[in-house]
Amino acid sequence: MTTEKMIIEIKKWLMEAAGYIRVSLTNELTVSQKSGRTDLVTNIDEETQSFFIKKINQYYPNDRILAEEKGYDTIDSLTGRVWIIDPIDGTMNFVMEQENFCIMIAVFEEGIGQLGFIYDVMKDELYWGGKNRGVFLNEQKLAQPNDVSLSKGLLGMNAYMYGKNIHSAGEIGHASMGIRVSGCAGVELIAMLKGNHIGYISNLSPWDYAAGLVLLDEFGFKYSNIEGKPLTFTKREYFLAATPTAYAEILENFI
Numbered sequence: 001m002t003t004e005k006m007i008i009e010i011k012k013w014l015m016e017a018a019g020y021i022r023v024s025l026t027n028e029l030t031v032s033q034k035s036g037r038t039d040l041v042t043n044i045d046e047e048t049q050s051f052f053i054k055k056i057n058q059y060y061p062n063d064r065i066l067a068e069e070k071g072y073d074t075i076d077s078l079t080g081r082v083w084i085i086d087p088i089d090g091t092m093n094f095v096m097e098q099e100n101f102c103i104m105i106a107v108f109e110e111g112i113g114q115l116g117f118i119y120d121v122m123k124d125e126l127y128w129g130g131k132n133r134g135v136f137l138n139e140q141k142l143a144q145p146n147d148v149s150l151s152k153g154l155l156g157m158n159a160y161m162y163g164k165n166i167h168s169a170g171e172i173g174h175a176s177m178g179i180r181v182s183g184c185a186g187v188e189l190i191a192m193l194k195g196n197h198i199g200y201i202s203n204l205s206p207w208d209y210a211a212g213l214v215l216l217d218e219f220g221f222k223y224s225n226i227e228g229k230p231l232t233f234t235k236r237e238y239f240l241a242a243t244p245t246a247y248a249e250i251l252e253n254f255i
């Protein structure tokens with residue numbers, strides 16, 4: 001069971017990690033390529049993940065962890081309590097812009113999202129919440145965004161999918177008020193929680209969407225893979241999340 005104490009601890013860990021990340025930007029980063037030229041990891045991604053893993057092992061030794069870096073990127077099932085962590089979401093932005101990146105943490109129990117945290121480090125904005133708890137920006141409770149249709153709202157988009165019209169992403173974008181491309185799943189999910197964007201289409205791994213799903217659930221957003229099937233939490237998948245109306249329009253008219 002997740003508790004108030006757990007929420008307080010996670011917030012404390014996030015603030016500590018973010019403080020370290022901000023200071024790290026004053027030093028030279030060690031940047032390496034993973035699958036290619038545009039898929040980067042830095043010493044700070046790895047150190048931040050190690051920091052959270054150490055805390056979880058110390059405070060919740062029976063829990064399991066799914067996280068992006070260094071051998072934690074697969075898990076056999078979501079049984080028991082599982083922490084899903086993206087230590088720095090938007091590493092390209094972190095390296096090139098020194099802003100527009102997030103730390104994301106989710107806590108799932110028996111496959112059900114219980115807590116979600118998306119922390120925009122440079123803005124010092126923590127979007128967090130949990131099952132039946134609502135969604136907060138820092139300590140302020142947020143109002144549920146309106147159920148806006150596709151033609152009336154902005155859509156967060158993966159640039160490659162849009163450009164190549166993968167799963168009609170180009171056509172879907174044209175049917176909206178316009179697309180926005182931030183290079184950070186966390187920033188896109190925050191835009192939905194604020195009611196700035198009506199949806200997000202991308203190609204994501206479990207740690208890119210886990211925290212977001214907990215918060216999207218609280219606001220009644222719909223999500224799935226791009227074909228309307230449940231997300232698997234096992235691999236990178238084409239991802240769709242949107243207001244109920246826009247979600248239905250996208251699946252009915254474009255997929």
Ligand code: IPD
Pocket residue numbers: 068086088089090091092158182183184185186202203204205208
């Ligand atoms: C990436 C970002 C990006 C999304 C990629 C993700 P990372 O996360 O969220 O916006 O398009 O699919 O992998 O690698 O910077 O943590």
Ligand code: CA
Pocket residue numbers: 086088089090185207208
């Ligand atoms: Ca990510």
Ligand code: CA
Pocket residue numbers: 045068086087088089090091
């Ligand atoms: Ca990452």
